[in-house]
Amino acid sequence: MGTPTSAYAAQSATSPLTSWSIERREPSAEDVSLEILYCGVCHSDIHSVRNEWGGAVYPMVPGHEIVGKITQVGENVSKWKVGDSVGIGCFVDSCRTCAACESGEEQYCENGATFTYNSEDKISGGTTYGGYSTQITVDQNYLVRVPESLPLDAAAPLLCAGITTYSPLRHFGVKAGMKVGVVGLGGLGHMGVKFAKAMGAHVTVLSQSEKKREDAMLLGADDYLAMSDPDVFKKNAGRFDFLLDTVSAEHDLNSYLSLLRLDGRMVLVGLPDPTPVSAFPLAMKRRSLSGSMIGGIRETQEMLDFCAEHEIVCDIEVIAMSQINEAYERMMKSDVRYRFVIDMASMKS
Ligand SMILES: [Zn+2]
Ligand SMILES: [Zn+2]
Missing domain, CATH: 3.90.180.10 (Medium-chain alcohol dehydrogenases, catalytic domain)
Structure with missing residues (x-):
């Protein structure tokens, strides 16, 4: 009762x-x-x-x-x-x-x-x-x-959406001066941009088309890449320290891994359908591929306090x-x- x-x-x-x-x-x-x-x-x-x-x-x-x-x-x-x-x-x-x-x-x-x-x-x-x-x-x-x-x-x-993006940025040590890419600009991605920016990173949004460029810049992104451009992966190879991948639709992880520099890391927070990952892009530059799921109570409180301090919602x-x-x-x-x-x-x- x-x-x-x-x-x-x-x-x-x-x-x-x-x-x-x-x-x-x-x-x-x-x-x-x-x-x-x-x-x-x-x-x-x-x-x-x-x-x-x-x-x-x-x-x-x-x-x-x-x-x-x-x-x-x-x-x-x-x-x-x-x-x-x-x-x-x-x-x-x-x-x-x-x-x-x-x-x-x-x-x-x-x-x-x-x-x-x-x-x-x-x-x-x-x-x-x-x-x-x-x-x-x-x-x-x-x-x-x-x-x-x-x-x-x-x-x-x-x-x-907040803790899902905050937790991996914190856990993997994103900090001022790092080149961070946020893949996908939806509920998760837009928070990823705000957090990475507040942590002092140089933030680039990686989106499918040109459609969201203006929105990305309004959210505080420093740069924007339209991934449908056939040359974009070649032109930006080895560019990023860290990629936060928020996309839940199927996409080729190997191409995205090629955008990381030596020792760079990509973290999946979306849950795309199984995508084959090749050893080559990982081994060639000692890159890491990780996943992350929400955050604990203590870290969620830390995230809310961080939001208050940096006026993020x-x-x-x-x-x-x-x-x-x-x-x-x-x-x-x-x-x-x-x-x-x-x-x-x-x-x-
Ligand atoms: Zn949820
Ligand atoms: Zn337990």
Whole structure:
């Protein structure tokens, strides 16, 4: 017997999202409940709802870019109080004892983190439900604080798009003076540009056509390459220290690797279909190819504080909950600059 909560859910892989009611657990001594104010719309939501990665459980309530205000705290909760502005990202629990959890990399929990939606709910049983809803209850250790200076709506996508791009830039030591290329200019890419720029790098956007050149420069990029130009790979061979590849469509990784200098690294944060990688572009200049998935709680907090310090937020378009199906269609056409954010006040009217 939890708290009845309004939500939007997919009832199957082919049905549109519609209004539905879920139950949230009453906060335990270690829990915090919050009123969800905004939830960003991530490409993963579409993949999950349509069961493109398998393992979908219906009804499914997506959403893992959650920002809200605390409404209730359990008796053992000391670091949060009612009224605090907080965020929840892609996971809401993990084992807390494995090497990954102990080093603050809960997203890589060896026993499997509990993801914010469509994940086995080890506390209440059943399946977790995400942020396309009006409230949520979560353990006090799986929250982050949203700094006061950040607007809550534009901060929501930082919880996935933000940390997904911030974490590899930090982890692999991107710093002032480095030549960084951001491949793809969508929800992830536009954050990659802002972060790499704030870290002092010289930033180039690598996009398919000339279409996004002006946008890239407005976001702070120093240079722009249209990759459909047949000579572009040859002309820019060995140019970059670091490439952040945010593209989820199939593309030839080997060509992109050739753009790295000696010891350069390319990190994949999109999840493209399997692409054969050749040993040659790696071995010839001792290059590295890595992947990265979101970030831990501590690093997510560091990222939010970095955003406050550097006045970074996402570029967003706010929508009502009822516009979500239309928003998915537009995202499939890359028709959003750069993230949709659902205003949960629209669930109340
Ligand atoms: Zn996401
Ligand atoms: Zn763990």
